[in-house]
Amino acid sequence: MTYETIRVEIEEGIATITLNRPEVLNALNSQVFNELAAAAKNLGEDEGVRGVILTGGEKVFAAGADIKQMASLNAVEVVKSIRPSRIAFNLIENLQKPVISAIAGYALGGGCELSLTTDVRIAADNAQFGLPEIKLGILPGGGGTQRLPRLIGAGKAKELIFSGDIINAEEALRIGLVNKVVSADQLMAEAKKMAKKFISKGAIALQLAKSCINEGLQVDLETGLQYEHKCFALLFATEDQKEGMQAFLEKRKPNFQGR
Structure with a gap:
């Protein structure tokens, strides 16, 4: 399948999905979600793929949803627009293979929520995480209010969601949002190393x-x-x-x- 907003590469049983909208900091829109869903489905059915790495590249993971696309929507349109993200996130979360996110730069809003659907999160030392939706008069609508408390506990999740604060990689590690922090130049190497360890098992x-x-x-x-x-x-x-x-x-x- 040909993708426009993501790249998919497979090597030694490990598929790497790279978000590919650098001009807008990998902002997430319906096309991205549809392509992520298609990729997750295809990779899930590919017996040659044993593990998956999800990344945004060396500079940014995903800076959030495409606000230009969302700003003019009414409530009915929002319900419809959310559906592609829910499908994509659920497919990634329930992929019957280990999924590792390799996160550099911003992982904000929907980008942070996307990372929460993966099994393990590895952060570059320049990564920043946050759910700033409250500052826009809305709340995280991509699973943030449900997945984040299950990962780091209700109290800390409420603090991050209620404040909209952005935290750095070390703080994300301290509260259990990420599993490991490495230097930016070692991010993909570490993700591949972990993926190879996982797929060597039954x-x-x-x-x-x-x-x-x-x-x-x-x-x-x-x-x-x-x-x-x-x-x-x-x-x-x-x-x-x-x-x-x-x-x-x-x-x-x-x-x-x-x-």
Whole structure:
């Protein structure tokens, strides 16, 4: 598929999606969301892709939604306009493969919300994060009020959303918004290193582990534990489980095949 607002490259089982609207700081609009959704769907179905990295490039991740597109909308039009972002974000969040966001520069508003849909966030030391929608008389409408509290806790999420403040990479690391901070020139190398570590493991086990975490966050503890138990037992029907345990007993590296 040909994309206009993103680039997709695949190398050694790792797909890199790069937001590609540098002239507007990778502002997010309906076309971007539609192309992200298409890419997520295609990569999810591509058996040759084991992991995904989402980035905006070396200078900026995404500076937020395209305000010019939003400013003149009425309430009915907003409901319709939000749909592409929800579809894209849900597809990325529930992709049955590990997704890492590599974030440099601004990750504001919808850009910050986009990063929240990924499994792991790695930030360059020049990254800045924030949900400044409150300053526009609105609230985060791309999942920020739901995903952020689940990640960093309700109190800190409310502070960031109520104030609209922008925080730097070190503060984002301190509060658990990102997993790691590296120098800007090492951002993609670190993201690829982590992705390679993830995809070296059993693909089915990783897929079910992600599902257990994502599903468990939406239900009570007992329901989540029951789901985990079923997934754990299911893995004993896979060749990867046999290979992994046999390799452990034989003191060698396992050769997982994803089946």
